[in-house]
Structures are given as C-alpha cells and as structure tokens.
Amino acid sequence: MTTESYFESIEQVAEELAAAHYIADRALATVLFLAHRLQKPVFLEGEPGVGKTEVGIVMASLFNTQLIRLQCYEGLDASTALYEWNYPKQLLHIRLEEQKKTGKEEIERLIYGEEFLIKRPLLEAILSSNEKAPVLLIDEIDRSDEEFEAFLLEVLSDFQITIPEIGTLKANQKPMVVVTSNRTRDVHDALKRRCLYHWIDYPSFDKEYRIVTTRVPKIEAKLAKQVTHFMQQIRSLDFFKKPGVSETLDWAMALINMQRKYLDEEVVRETLGCILKYQDDIKRFTAEIWADQERRAEYLGTAP
Secondary structure, X not given: OOHHHOOOOHHHHHHHHHHOOOOOOHHHHHHHHHHXXXXXXXXXXXXXXXXXXXXXXXXXXXXXXXXXXXXXXXXOOHHHHOEEEOHHHHHHHHHHHHHOOOOHHHHHHHHOOHHHEEEOHHHHHHHHOOOOOOEEEXXXXXXXXXXXXXXXXXXXXXXXXXXXXXXXXXXXXXXXEEEEEOOOOOOOHHHHHOXXXXXXXXXXXXXXXXXXXXXXXXXXHHHHHHHHHHHHHHOOOOOOOOOOHHHHHHHHHHHHHOOOOOOOHHHHHXXXXXXXXXXXXXXXXXXXXXXXXXXXXXXXXOOO
C-alpha cells in the first residue's frame, strides 16, 4: 500500500500509533490524518520531551519508508541541509580525465553530475521520493536562524530545487514532513501557514500512565501509578526545565533495572538525576519539597 492511501480514518491513525507504542489523543491523530491526506507538512510545537520527534519516527515506521532527519542548529545553512559537491572526488576525476587528454569543456560536463553530489537531508528527501515517499523530520526548527527558515519556505512550497550545474530536480511524490519546535523562539508565520499546526502538551495522568505501561511493559501497576503521579506533581513547580515524558520513561526504566517495585524516599533521592537535569532545579526540589514530610508523602502517593 502506498503512503498516499495508507490511512482511511482518524481512528485508524490512533490505533496504528498505539500499536507502534505511541499514545496519541484524537486531536493529534486528526492532524496527522489530514496532513497525510492533504499532503501538507505538520508543525508540532511543545515543551522538550513530550514526543514531537517521536511522531516522525513512528510515521516512517508505519509507512515502512525511509526516515530522513534534518537536525537544526544555529548556523545551519542551505549547503549543509541541501547538497555539497564532493570536491576530492571531482579533483580525482579531473586528473584521470586529463591523463586521457579529455577537453576542458567535456571534463566540466562530466564532473558536475549527480554522482558527484553529496546529498544532504533536503535533497535526499526530494530524490528518495522517486521510489517511495520518505518521511522528512525537520527537528527543532527554532534552533536554526531566520535566514534558513526563509530558505526552507521555498523547499516546502514546491519540493524542488535548482542546481545551476545540473538543472531543476523535483520530487515525484511529496514526502510527509514533520517539523518540530521547542519554542525557544517564535517561528515565522509564513512557515506555519504552510503547515497544519498542533501543540503537544504534557499528558494527563491517564494518558501518561498509559504511555508508561505501554513503553515499559515490565513495570508493575503500583510503581507505574506512583511514577506517573510523581511526575504530574513535579511539573506543577516552576522549574527551569520541567521533566517531559522522555524523563518519565527513563526514570521508569531505571527503577526497573534497579529492581524496585515501589517508590520510597531513598530511591527518589538516588535517581533524581533521571528527572531533573539542572542543579538549581535539584536544589530547589530538595529544599522546598523533599525537606517537607507532608509534601514528600504527597509526591510519593502515601499521604493519608
């Protein structure tokens, strides 16, 4: 089945995501269904660790197609994201052709072929669509510069690029595009207008409990409930970096490997680094919460 007709309903999206161990609410399933059917990029925004990147990974798995990931960062430019010429290979080929007494014009024509291109993620996504449309994950777009964002608008509009030495290369099938942002800066409206938008929030207790029991099947129900309750409580505090679902899963796995069946004060103290990643947050939690016996009991779920 081609990706163009893979999803027949919103319910199918939710069911197949769940079968792939990704728990999604109906709103997200709807956005993914429409993005798939309308062949539009989906723009996922939310706090770090809530599962935005995982959406692209899971969609590629469901479509049984290639995942092409462009990790954004400050200073990312078009050549790094699109293509570069393989200069060492070109030089070697020039020397070989010169030994054959090949003319300069013919050498120039030969060395500017597709075989001398180093394909970066965006060009790879365009050329890979000749066989089967890939999933293009543009991760953390907010970390890139506004200049790169403007360049990306052109690519997402037509999914074609012009290489002066070769000509215009166009995708035969539009890749499914998942763009993520941690909202460290505002992304320009022009980019958002080209996408279907969805905000992924921290999950409710029921949803997070389901995520934990799905992704960590060996965990016992009591410990899963304690871990989920603890994480729901800790996110109510004004930390520099609130823990996301990824930290919940890391913590649950750590507790399983420590052969713990329930939470207590000792194990929380020992594994706090699985949850909080800044020393100031750890100090604040220890001073404001863990020093208070009643609040400790509340977080552990043992309060009367």
